[in-house]
Amino acid sequence: KNEVEQSPQNLTAQEGEFITINCSYSVGISALHWLQQHPGGGIVSLFMLSSGKKKHGRLIATINIQEKHSSLHITASHPRDSAVYICAVGPEDTDKLIFGTGTRLQVFP
Amino acid sequence: NAGVTQTPKFRVLKTGQSMTLLCAQDMNHEYMYWYRQDPGMGLRLIHYSVGEGTTAKGEVPDGYNVSRLKKQNFLLGLESAAPSQTSVYFCASSRPGLARGGGYNEQFFGPGTRLTVL
Numbered sequence: 001k002n003e004v005e006q007s008p009q010n011l012t013a014q015e016g017e018f019i020t021i022n023c024s025y026s027v028g029i030s031a032l033h034w035l036q037q038h039p040g041g042g043i044v045s046l047f048m049l050s051s052g053k054k055k056h057g058r059l060i061a062t063i064n065i066q067e068k069h070s071s072l073h074i075t076a077s078h079p080r081d082s083a084v085y086i087c088a089v090g091p092e093d094t095d096k097l098i099f100g101t102g103t104r105l106q107v108f109p
Numbered sequence: 110n111a112g113v114t115q116t117p118k119f120r121v122l123k124t125g126q127s128m129t130l131l132c133a134q135d136m137n138h139e140y141m142y143w144y145r146q147d148p149g150m151g152l153r154l155i156h157y158s159v160g161e162g163t164t165a166k167g168e169v170p171d172g173y174n175v176s177r178l179k180k181q182n183f184l185l186g187l188e189s190a191a192p193s194q195t196s197v198y199f200c201a202s203s204r205p206g207l208a209r210g211g212g213y214n215e216q217f218f219g220p221g222t223r224l225t226v227l
Contacts, residue, residue: 004151027214035213043199043218085149090214095140096167097216099151 003027005099006087013107019074019102023087026068033097034061034072037084070071079108110135115200115219120225122190130185130222132200140203141183143175145196158183190226198222
C-alpha cells in the first residue's frame with residue numbers, strides 16, 4: 001500500500017464546476033504539499049500546510065492531521081486549471097518528500 | 110533569477126553509455142534533490158544532498174551517482190545506462206532544513222530532463 005494515496009486518479013469537469021481532489025497518507029508528517037504539473041511537464045508548488053486551511057485565488061487546501069487527510073479544492077474551474085495535481089508529504093524528522101501518483105484534471109469549456 | 114535549471118532538456122543514449130545531468134540553482138538553497146518520474150508512479154527520490162560536499166541515497170539510487178562539489182550545483186551521473194533508466198528526471202532545491210526536517214520546506218523544481226535509453 002502506498003504511503004500517499006490520491007483520489008480520483010482522473011477527473012473531468014465542465015468549466016465553472018467546483019472540484020475536489022483528495023489525499024490520504026499513513027505516516028506522521030511535518031507538512032503536506034500540493035503541487036501542480038502542467039502538460040509541458042513543469043512542476044510548481046501550490047501549497048505547503050501543516051494544519052488548517054490555506055487559500056490562494058480560486059484554490060483552497062485543507063488538512064486534517066488527526067485523520068491524515070487533505071483536500072485540494074478548485075472553485076469556478078477553468079480550462080487553464082487542466083493539469084496533474086500532486087500531493088506530497090514530508091515525514092517527521094526527515095529531509096525527504098513522499099509523493100502521490102497524481103490526479104489528472106481536465107476542464108472542458 | 111533563473112531558479113532551478115537543468116541541462117540537457119532531452120537526451121537519447123544507447124545501452125552502456127554514460128552521461129551526467131547537471132542541476133543548478135541560484136537561490137542559495139542548502140538542499141537539493143534528484144527525482145525520476147515514470148508513468149503511473151509518483152516522483153521517486155534517487156539521491157539528495159543537504160549541503161555542499163554531502164550526498165545521501167534516496168528510494169531508487171541503484172545505477173546512479175551524484176556529486177555536490179559546489180552549493181549551487183548537483184550532478185547526477187549514469188555510469189552505464191540501461192533501458193530501465195528511461196524516464197523524466199527532475200531536480201529540486203529547498204531552503205535549509207528547519208528543526209522539523211527538510212520535508213517542511215517548499216521545493217522548487219527544474220524543468221526536467223527527458224532521457225531515453227535504447
